[in-house]
Amino acid sequence: STVTLTASNGDNPSRRNTALAVVLSLSGLLLLGIGVFFLWTKFFRNKGRSQSTRPLTSFDSSNPLAPVQDRSxxxxxxxxxxxxxxxxxxxxxxxxxxxxxxxxxxxxxxxxxxxxxxxxxxxxxxxxxxxxxxxxxxxxxxxxxxxxxxxxxxxxxxxxxxxxxxxxxxxxxxxYMENKSLDMLLFDKARSAQLDWPKRFDIVLGVARGLLYLHQDSRFKVIHRDLKAGNILLDGDMNPKISDFGVARIFGGDGADSHTRRVVGTYGYMSPEYAMDGVFSVKSDVFSFGVLVLEIVSGRKNRGMYSSGEQTSLLSHAWKLWREGNALGLLDEAVASGGDRESEEVLRCVQVGLLCVQERPEDRPHMATVFLMLANLSALMPQPRHPGYCSDRGSTSTDGDCSLSCTVNEITLTVVEGR
The missing domain is CATH 3.30.200.20 (Phosphorylase Kinase; domain 1)
Known part of the structure; x- marks a missing residue:
């Protein structure tokens, strides 16, 4: 009995240690499983919440032109x-x-x-x-x-x-702009008389201010790329506001040209180098502004016009009148003839418009110079050179030989290969 008791007492510590080890191991595994379970459920719950509330597009304010990316x-x-x-x-x-x-x-x-x-x-x-x-x-x-x-x-x-x-x-x-877009008044013969010359000149100056801000005075140098009468909105006092920045581009500060294979804009307002070669710069907007100025003066679109039985463009028509010394003949018939000051403003607008649509981008003035020439009637101006259109043919086709002078006033998306 004594021997048996001694053996039994000697085994008790070993059994207790084994049992304790088993209990601790099971407890550890249980706690680990519970921890993993909670982490797993929390992860998928947060992921589901993030996916359900994440916006469809993320706006990167530091670079508006960056590709759309998903963010938390x-x-x-x-x-x-x-x-x-x-x-x-x-x-x-x-x-x-x-x-x-x-x-x-x-x-x-x-x-x-x-x-x-x-x-x-x-x-x-x-x-x-x-x-x-x-x-x-x-x-x-x-x-x-x-x-x-x-x-x-x-x-x-x-x-x-x-x-x-x-x-x-x-x-x-x-x-909301009470008077809608400029083209709805300017090209409507029944309503164009609402735009007398002082209003038209103020619209020209207002658009020039807005474009100067985009090119020079804003936080970014911005090229609009689709400046046209349809994208100029008029408020209740006929103050112009540039709209539609869907295809605008932020430009580098070095002033160099940029190239693109994706040409977007409106034929009739696009500069030759942009429409044909995909090369754009601030001078592309200057060209569009020049077309717009000539449209505001004449009340006519820069597309099919009929002169002496032949279809021509507004640019070629304005250039012809300028060379003949009859630039005042471009003025819209709906505009009542004014005094000497108004005539001088008309002549200055025609000259500025022709300077802006010159064929070579380097010949076109920057918007700071354009605004100075328009706002200061005593400012000296150079003589314009030949406008930037490819031909005077009356074709509205955009295939083959490009004719900016007679293309339709509709939004266009084209793919070209830069040379």
Missing amino acids: MEEDSSQSKGLHDVTLFDMATIASSTDNFAAAAKLGEGGFGAVYKGELGGGQKVAVKRLSKYSTQGLDEFKNEVVLIAKLQHVNLVRLLGCCVHGEERILVYE
């Missing part, structure tokens, strides 16, 4: 601080403000979609641009316009109030 909400929030006062509207608010995009609320339609008149709570009137699902303006252009306009603040640039992304819908909300 925290990253997107920090990048969106540059959006200033841009509001994100929900689709229900937009639909309600436009009476569900009613035909009666439609203000017009362009290459990128329709524009509707809307009214927000409190009676604020807005212009709602609903991008077409089949538009060539995609997410990059939409993002570009939102970020770029949010950073550009000038009295002669249209103000963006907010945007909306809902499913495939991409919507921009602008300040």
Whole structure:
């Protein structure tokens, strides 16, 4: 009995140690499993929340032209601080403000979609641009316009109030401009008389100020690339505001030309080097401005005109009158003849317009010089050289030999190979 008791007492510590080791091991495994389970559920819960709340596009305010990338909400929030006062509207608010995009609320339609008149709570009137699902303006252009306009603040640039992304819908909300776009008045013979010469000259000066701001005085040097009468909006006092920055580009500070294989814009306003070779610079906008000035003076589009039974362009017609010493003959018949000062302003606008549309980019003045020549009637101006159009043929074809002078006033997307 004594021997057995001694053996039993000798085994007890070993068994207790083994049991304790087993219990501790099981407890450790259990705690590890519980920890892994909680980490796993937390990870997938956060991932699901991030995916469900992440915006469809991320706006990089430091580089509006960067490709669209997915970011977490925290990253997107920090990048969106540059959006200033841009509001994100929900689709229900937009639909309600436009009476569900009613035909009666439609203000017009362009290459990128329709524009509707809307009214927000409190009676604020807005212009709602609903991008077409089949538009060539995609997410990059939409993002570009939102970020770029949010950073550009000038009295002669249209103000963006907010945007909306809902499913495939991409919507921009602008300040409402009572007199719509310049082309709706300028090229309508029944309404063009509302634009007397003082108003037209003020519009020219206002657009010049806005373009000078984009090229020189804004935080970024911006090339609009689609300056035309349809993208100049008029408020209740006929003050002009440049709009539609979907294809605008931020330019480097070295002043060098840039090349692109994706030529976007409107034929009839594009400079020859841009339309034919994909080369663009601030001088491309200067060319478009020159075309616009000649259109404002004449009340005619830079496309098919008929003179002596032959179809010609506004640029060639203006050049012909200038060389004959009859530049005042370009003035719109709807504009009543004024005094000597108005005649001098007309002549100066024609000369500035021809200087801006010269064929060689290096011959065209910068916008700072353009504004000085327009605002100061005593400023000396050089004589213009031949305008930058390829021919005076009356073809509206964009194949083969390019004729900027007679192409249609519609938005165009073309792919060219730079030489």
